Amino acid sequence: MHTTAPASWAPRLPPTHHTWENHGAQWLASTMDPPSIILAEWSDSPDHLAEVPLGVLFDVLRVADAIGLPALEELYQQRVALGPVLHCQPRQTVELLVPVGAAEKWDALRGTVCAGQGGTLRCPAPGTVSRGRTWLQPPSGTGVLTDPEVLRAALMPRARRSHHL
Template sequence: MENTGLHWLAQAAPDPDTFRERWERTGLGLMPLPAGRRWDVLAVPGRLGRPALGVLDPRTRGPVLTDSGGEYVSFLVPVGTSARWIGTGVRSAGKGTWIVLPHPERASRAVRWLVPPDGSGRLNDLVLLELALHEAAAGLGDW
């Protein structure tokens, strides 16, 4: 079994093998995947998310992406998080939603990985992410 970011992302698809083959064959940079199967997504405003990412330990953080304008920074988190997480300006995607993700090994202008998935399955730890967001918010004053 492969242990790559692409393989790991594809596991969220209804038919992982077909999805992965199609993504590789077509050369598409972006593909929709269902959230809430292997991970949820928390998207925070970029001016908070970028400094929070800087607080997280690079050895333990999970996948993180951003949109082309850097308006939002999105953290892949454990399944079920989106139903419980409450925060001003935070958007979430969980069960029943789809999110467009960039190929982990190809460049994309619309959405790009700040921390690509490495195939390990590691997600962002909620306690550490919350602490990083608080620290980042404290540094911003009233954001």
């Protein structure tokens, strides 16, 4: 069982990392009114965990590490386009940003929970680590999100086999 991301599963960083982090932070902040709230909190305290509202730009699928990390490894090796992925060590979950409305349509799989409108994502600024949370695939600011059906296909066999969740 994996409890940390495999070494081969590393974020795909664009050439201008600093600019990319700013675009990703601005994209996450755009869920707030005004966006400057989150940006100021991250600027004042780099280890701050922002409470980003769900159901504005994205929903979040929380998946137990035991099935989520191997599924991500498989998708990464298949070169599937993935949206932002947050690893939450304290919860032992990976949290994938998926399109708005996915939470309403998600048929629960063992070891998964999908949250949307009314929920929040507690996350550090892209490029930082805070309280055991780090972006495995930070937001780029492009709005690319993970396709929940592709993710379901990768998770389903692992969820069925997993007896310890």
